[in-house]
Amino acid sequence: MASQAEHVAMRRAVELSARALDTTPPNPDVGCVILGPDGTVAGEGWHERPGGPHAEVVALRAAGSRARGGTALVTLEPCSHAGRTGPCTSALADAGIARVVYAVADPNPVAAGGAGVLRAHGVDVEAGLLADDAAAVNARWLTPFRTGRPFVTWKYAATLDGRSAARDGSSRWITGPESRAEVHRLRAAVDTVVVGAGTVVADDPHLAARSDGETLPYQTQPLRVVVDSTERTPAGARVRDASAPTWIATADEVGADPDGKVDLAKLLTALYEQGRRYVLLEGGPVLAGAFWQAGLVDRVVGYVAPALLGAGPHALGEAGVGAIAAAIRLDVTDVATVGDDIRITAVPRKKV
Structure with missing residues (x-):
């Protein structure tokens, strides 16, 4: 003993x-x-x-x-x-x-x-x-070995009132340059970045990891995955360039859930079978909500800016929570100041 x-x-x-x-x-x-x-x-x-x-x-x-x-x-x-x-x-x-x-x-x-x-x-x-x-x-x-799927970190940026964009849809830049540089380091530390087609259509993100937050690429780039149930990713989207590998994951290829959308559990299984172990979920509120509803988020890294919008989309969409008693409870593991922003790291609370 x-x-x-x-x-x-x-x-x-x-x-x-x-x-x-x-x-x-x-x-x-x-x-x-x-x-x-x-x-x-x-x-x-x-x-x-x-x-x-x-x-x-x-x-x-x-x-x-x-x-x-x-x-x-x-x-x-x-x-x-x-x-x-x-x-x-x-x-x-x-x-x-x-x-x-x-x-x-x-x-x-x-x-x-x-x-x-x-x-x-x-x-x-x-x-x-x-x-x-x-x-x-x-x-x-440990999670990939125990579950047969990658470990999923949901990263989001929001204002103090929880908005991920303004009423007109603009979202650049809610957080400051220090937070954005950290996100690039987060991307460089994973092997996969996941977004939804809606985010690609609305914001045309690049999703590569850049060491200065702007132009200089990291030597190793994560796989960029676009969850595209209706195959609407534009041919000229920046995620299709040659700076990092890209997979447009469709329902026909991955498998569909009962609503005809990409089955997220099957998507993660497919990524695991490809040797992928660490996913950074950067999608918008709809995709984030779907991951939470499926119980597929292992960690949250939230960047909260000291700003208020009062209108516009929230960081998290429908997550299957209908009452306070059913709220997804988290345990905060770290809180830090990043420039003018606050970074909060949390993990889902274990059910007892």
Whole structure:
């Protein structure tokens, strides 16, 4: 059974795992704390970027010789395979770690089995400490393995009174340049951006990720997906240019729901089968409402501008909520000031 010191260390590891959110895809967010044989912290670390050292390796380097005979607290089961970096199980065993406590079992069949490898090296292993907390931080990576569909983040921009555009339909620019630059970084951190045909017809968005928010493209671009049930995406729409890949997803190709529209669950399954794991939903209120009604949103990132319009479309359309008792409740995970705007990050509250 985990000791009090191990509980404290795992709590710290969970905190560390959250430091690199939106910079690690397609890798998981992992934190690690090394306790020396005396139970005091010898080293800590987190995984910062794909191709970089894993959290265990960073923590072991910080701990040095103090790791021998100590305990590693890791938010995800240490990997047992060699990818761009070596297996963490070997690094831990070679450093003389005597005990490993991890929070969440690795669901990736390529990397799973680390616990068994460590035990074969004579390392004492315990699983499940603060598993829910660690899984919440790493939900973006875990969700595709657990659901067979990509993790979906709904991003929206709105005024303080919840309007996504003015009465005349104009929406550029509700938020400031700092928020718009952040959105480009969000796009660069996912492999898929989804909008509806209505947004393409009304606003003609480009949807590529640009490093200066205007012209300079990121080296890797997400797939641009237009949900187009009635095949009305204009031939000259900017999303059809060659700066990023594009898929005009029609009901005939994806499959239709009972209303004849693109079946969103089938769309996400198709994206998963294409190897897509992270979706940024940037569609208008109708598409956003449909995703919520289908229960397909995993995270919200809202940019709220200190402005009032009093009329115009709301950020969220019909979402299947008919009464206060049926409201979609969220847990706020972060609130920050971005220029003149407020960024609110939240996740759907688990039903009990």
